[in-house]
Amino acid sequence: MTLRDAARTVIEQAWDRAARAGTLPAGPAEVEVEITVERPANPDHGDLATNIALRLAKPLRMAPAAIATAIADAINDPAEPRKPLSPIAGAIDELAEPSKPPSPIAAAHVAGPGFINLQLTDAALESVLAVALRDPGTWGRSAVGAQRHVNVEFVSANPTGPLTIGNARGAFAGDLLCRVLEAGGQRVTREYYFNDSGAQVQNLGRSILAVRAGVPVPEDGYHGDYIAQLARDLPEELAGSAAGPRDGAAAGSGDGSGDGSGDGSGWKAGQWGSERIRSGIEASLATLGVHFDVWKTEGSLHAEGWVERAVEKLRAAGHLYEQDGAVWFRSTTFGDGKDRVVIRSNGEPTYFASDIGYVTEKFSRGFDHLIYIWGADHHGTxxxxxxxxxxxxxxVAAVEMILTGWVRFVRDGVEVSMSKRAGNFVTLDELLSEIGVDAARWFFASRGANVNIDFDIELAKKQSNENPVYYVQYAHARIASILRKAQEVGLAAVTDMSGVLRGGPEGALARVVVRYPEVIEDAAAAQETQGITTYATELATAFHAFYRDAKVVDPSDPATSGARLALVDATRITLANALGLLGISAPDAM
RNA sequence: GCGCCUGUAGCUCAGUGGAUAGAGCGUCGGCCUCCGGAGCCGAAGGUCGCAGGUUCGAAUCCUGUCGGGCGCGCCA
Known part of the structure; x- marks a missing residue:
């Protein structure tokens, strides 16, 4: 439970008391309305604010200001015995007599058209800071999403070439999503889906063989240095079998690929090269801090009968029909613009058929929710x-697609066009060696997944030293330095901060720190990370301001120093957790 | 033509029903005898593409419109 939740309870109980006392015509039991509590942008408006009076104006047929006054008076009424509140992260109880837990709200004021502004007690701030200090490992994590097991499939680029900067968006967006879901208490499986048996694999093999033989690569074959490298490394026994038969295990899709060429040349070389590339992709992703739990092949879906069974399921339910020799799914029944082919007239299943089989396969593993991270160009599917x-x-609600916006890569003002076949692309590895993982992660974490982005590589390089991520990391390093200094002179943090938070620089910083769990909760609910980067920047700013105004290490005043060290350490923990959640390092020195 | 995404400060982007719309970079001006100046303080800069509508209240929701991106295959 967050402070925000506790405030919501206080408000609801006050409203209830006002209704019972007759100052309001109806209470929470009679009126259905959500009590929203927010953090006002303007500090003059208190620590928390609610618009409940404005929302009740119509149902209660009263002026908002009068409602606000009634509720605020009930909150402020000291004579009123307090009902037990749920503990704030289990901490406030410890400070209170069991019979009468304290309210985290010190005072309520009516302002503007009917807002109720709330002020937190110092005890509430201190108890929440104590939670962070006592249990840094779980500080900020939420259990709201517990029990839900989610499958997140992302990247899923076919292994016919190294990952490019075009794949970066999906890789970061997917991993960041997984991390924020986990912070919200959900169980996440990271999954990479690829085709190890399609025509593109054969095409890859033919290209490798052609380069090895010193003949021109096929017209729509693959080019690039990595093909030459593969051609050099290709084992002799595979190079000799240019026209080797296709591996039977991969049967089911892509076979013949409808182009009538029908020969199996390049298969073994293609599968060898494809696996080489795949493991290279895995290594590239590892340098980004992205690790997958499951690597799933399209071929396995056919081999294990998932596609066939899913098609039968649709047929049995009456959603398939035949026309022009093909089998169609009646997608229009569910609002699609047109029906879709599942089995082609030549008997081959479509890519869509694999998708259908994959859905059943995923659900068979017990997931409650499936998320696909796709590029914006896939919205049609x-x-x-x-x-x-x-x-x-x-x-339907359990099958969710998140479409990533387009990244237009630019170098010196000229768009970088990328084609694996043409061998003209910037790899992910190159990008990261230029700007660094932390800067790249921050860049993507601070932007919405679905917006289009212009990414100027030269500009990113140039600005990498001024990247906001270093501002946040610097605050962390600075605190680590302060803590080292304190240890040198024999000062230690104290747990009792009573009196230190009263107003002043301490209160301002503490108020930002205690917000962290709410930020994580919101991020998990929205399935976005922008709020976290924004918050981390705010927290770093708050710390730098505190640092300016308050001397932390002061041997002449160990009591104040001790309390400030505790506050600063809670700040460090929060910065480290926020950065760690985003997969970004929190250095002790820079 | 139809569908989806998108339009916020010079640039890159936050902000999806609340109070005076924010940050970073860039520009201009200040601050190091003192725990890390990768820092701090201040200034300039916005008809939130445009027009209607809903609401006590709209950058946010609805409708229309203009600009940008993408999609509309028995390709993957």
Missing amino acids: VARVRNAAEAMGYE
């Missing part, structure tokens, strides 16, 4: 996959 899930009897 969202409806059909969700429709198919619905047609098979799954909850």
